[in-house]
Amino acid sequence: MITAKQQAETDQAIMEACKKLFFTTAIPEMCKTEGTPKQIEYLKDALLRELARREENKKARLIKRAHFPVYKAFDGYSYKQVQLPPALTKEELENVSFINQKQNLVLYGPVGVGKTHMAIAAGIKACMLGYKTRFYTVTELVLKLAEARKNGTLERLRNDLNNQDLLILDEWGYVPVDRDGSELLFQVISDSYESKSMILTTNLEFSKWGSIFTDEQMAAAMIDRLVHHGHLILFSGKSYRMEHALMRQTAP
Structure with missing residues (x-):
């Protein structure tokens, strides 16, 4: 009954x-x-x-739609080489609560220590919670922006980027960017400021951004917008890929 x-x-x-x-x-x-x-x-x-x-x-x-290069999750992720800032807990990171607050994450450290894994895992979690997310390498995004400007579709691309809740830019500063590319990237950073969250992975300290983006003032303006509502996550140690590379394995 x-x-x-x-x-x-x-x-x-x-x-x-x-x-x-x-x-x-x-x-x-x-x-x-x-x-x-x-x-x-x-x-x-x-x-x-x-x-x-x-x-x-x-x-x-x-x-x-996020276009992740691979699927990664936080399950089993090792924080042994990760130093989180006091204002960001592991739970807040893995629950991507920073997105609601429109905060940014800058993942800084040498190559192969888990920065991209963390960025993708956060992006996957964001998608699972219903957040619109996009993943790009910086080189890929600059080429896409330049092509869109050439084809007259830059405004449409910028609107699409502005419509995201989380924008992930991988390999920031790995390859030098010319002035036109720097200006296009600066537009993306400016559009995103206080309107969405961003995650950047980089092995380049802030003081060297000017040499990569051809303009010290533009680099300083980018840093200013990113760190105002941002957390710096530090990575250290040796490359996981190098430590587990087949070339390093010897025959028994």
Whole structure:
């Protein structure tokens, strides 16, 4: 026998599911007047399954659109070589709570110590929570921006970038960028300032950004916008890839 409380909870679940699925609000009323308890329970389960299916499809679409080069997660991630700032806990990082606050992360350290892994894992988690995310290497983004400007579609690309909740820029400063590319990147940084979160991975200390981006003032302006609402995460140690490279393995 279904209690009045259980019936009320079922009716509420059906009402909320119909709203989320954009179904007519007449359905819950029809259930009350025409449905048997078994029919109503079945309808509730069917609506909840459809909601779950759509939610999983949404997560898959967000991950696909982010264009991650590989799939990475925080499961088993080692923080042995990572120094988090006092204002950012491991839980806040892995739950990507910094996105709600439109804060940035700068992951700084040598090559092969897990910066890109962390950035992708945070991006995957963001997608799982429904945040719109994009992943680029800096070289890839500069080329894409330059091509868009040449084709007259730069404004469309900038609007697409502005529509994201999280923008991940990998390998920041690994390759020198000419003045035009620096100006385009600066536009992206300026557009993102206080409107979304960014994650940058870099092996280049701030004092050397001017030599990579051809203009000391522009580099200083980029740094200013990134660190104002940002956290610096420090990485150290030897390259994981080099430590586990096949070339380093000797025959028994």
